[in-house]
Amino acid sequence: MPLPSPNPDLAVAFLTGGQLAGPLLAEASLLRDEGHGRTVTYSRKVFIPITTLCRDTCTYCTFVKPPGGGGEYLTPDDVLAIAQAGDEQECTEALLTLGDKPEEKWPQAREFLDEHDCATTLEYVAEMAELIREETRLFPHANPGIMDDDDIAMLRPTNVSMGLMLENISDRLTEPGMPHHNCPDKVPAVRVATIRSAGRQKVPFTSGILVGIGETPREVVDSLFALADLQREHGHIQEFIIQNFRAKANTRMRLSPEPEIPYFVRVVAAARWILGAEANIQVPPNLTEDFSVYLNAGINDWGGVSPVTIDWVNPEAPWPHLDTLEHVTASHGFELRPRLPVYPEFLTDEWIDPVLLSAAVNRATPDGYAAIPQPAPTP
Numbered sequence: 001m002p003l004p005s006p007n008p009d010l011a012v013a014f015l016t017g018g019q020l021a022g023p024l025l026a027e028a029s030l031l032r033d034e035g036h037g038r039t040v041t042y043s044r045k046v047f048i049p050i051t052t053l054c055r056d057t058c059t060y061c062t063f064v065k066p067p068g069g070g071g072e073y074l075t076p077d078d079v080l081a082i083a084q085a086g087d088e089q090e091c092t093e094a095l096l097t098l099g100d101k102p103e104e105k106w107p108q109a110r111e112f113l114d115e116h117d118c119a120t121t122l123e124y125v126a127e128m129a130e131l132i133r134e135e136t137r138l139f140p141h142a143n144p145g146i147m148d149d150d151d152i153a154m155l156r157p158t159n160v161s162m163g164l165m166l167e168n169i170s171d172r173l174t175e176p177g178m179p180h181h182n183c184p185d186k187v188p189a190v191r192v193a194t195i196r197s198a199g200r201q202k203v204p205f206t207s208g209i210l211v212g213i214g215e216t217p218r219e220v221v222d223s224l225f226a227l228a229d230l231q232r233e234h235g236h237i238q239e240f241i242i243q244n245f246r247a248k249a250n251t252r253m254r255l256s257p258e259p260e261i262p263y264f265v266r267v268v269a270a271a272r273w274i275l276g277a278e279a280n281i282q283v284p285p286n287l288t289e290d291f292s293v294y295l296n297a298g299i300n301d302w303g304g305v306s307p308v309t310i311d312w313v314n315p316e317a318p319w320p321h322l323d324t325l326e327h328v329t330a331s332h333g334f335e336l337r338p339r340l341p342v343y344p345e346f347l348t349d350e351w352i353d354p355v356l357l358s359a360a361v362n363r364a365t366p367d368g369y370a371a372i373p374q375p376a377p378t379p
């Protein structure tokens with residue numbers, strides 16, 4: 001029997017009452033099949049950490065480094081070398097990830113930007129995206145932290161899509177002792193403003209939640225409903241990432257418990273129920289040993305997987321080999337297909353700058369997925 005329409009109280013009951021998991025998972029799978037059939041996608045990418053400097057200090061983060069301790073910018077040559085390596089391996093996505101506004105904290109960041117004639121780190125990101133677009137066949141997808149209207153307008157002509165995790169809608173996580181304390185870019189209202197601005201400017205956008213950083217089940221549910229509201233406003237959230245927190249050595253949260261997988265599976269299924277059949281719902285496959293469990297919880301995407309670079313945000317967690325990903329996906333009755341960093345339904349001039357659009361259409365199959373040449377058989 002189908003579940004009733006999503007409502008927050010029932011969603012919390014699903015997350016906290018293990019015995020309710022069966023109907024929730026069944027509904028999530030049904031909705032996924034209705035919206036996406038038996039196709040599960042991934043994006044063949046390279047991860048380009050434009051800068052590991054950041055003005056924030058989230059207590060679970062190992063990506064961020066101080067100057068002199070690994071915190072630095074990639075030069076244009078570094079960026080191009082990674083992008084070209086990805087191009088040779090038929091990658092289609094250049095994921096540009098970085099810390100938030102490091103120039104507002106670190107003189108070294110300001111110095112680097114001055115040397116490169118950029119007023120802000122985001123201006124440097126726009127230049128690097130342009131370099132990648134000109135010199136390779138990759139499509140930049142910037143994940144550069146908080147952006148205002150002008151930043152988004154500046155990045156739109158060179159990025160087929162952009163992203164910013166909501167992480168959680170609760171201000172409580174910014175209070176003293178919580179992971180986002182003293183992190184100006186993690187204030188939920190500021191993140192919502194960026195997501196909304198991307199919607200107004202018709203940018204295919206990636207967002208999502210991070211589960212297990214001290215939030216309650218109610219706050220998880222509130223975050224999913226907040227994303228559903230944002231999607232209703234602008235229809236621009238092309239994918240929702242549901243990511244499980246992993247405790248990392250050398251962070252203040254190294255001893256914090258990680259979400260238990262049965263609980264996290266229910267979160268994923270609740271996301272499908274709340275966000276609906278058409279939503280693209282992604283769980284990274286490198287953060288759970290048996291990642292196949294999410295196929296029964298309504299996902300239809302594995303996110304970016306790289307045959308070339310590590311996951312700089314979770315360096316301890318290698319991505320599965322693409323053959324393994326394909327085998328696991330197929331053994332559960334799904335077809336694995338590569339997609340561009342923009343989903344097929346957003347591959348139109350309403351959503352993408354005309355120059356980028358024609359390049360993207362050229363690298364797409366007739367139904368809008370990524371056309372990846374098969375390697376020639378060995379004689």
Ligand code: SF4
Nearest residue numbers: 054056058061064099
């Ligand atoms: S999670 Fe992002 S915003 Fe927080 S410290 Fe790390 S790089 Fe900075």
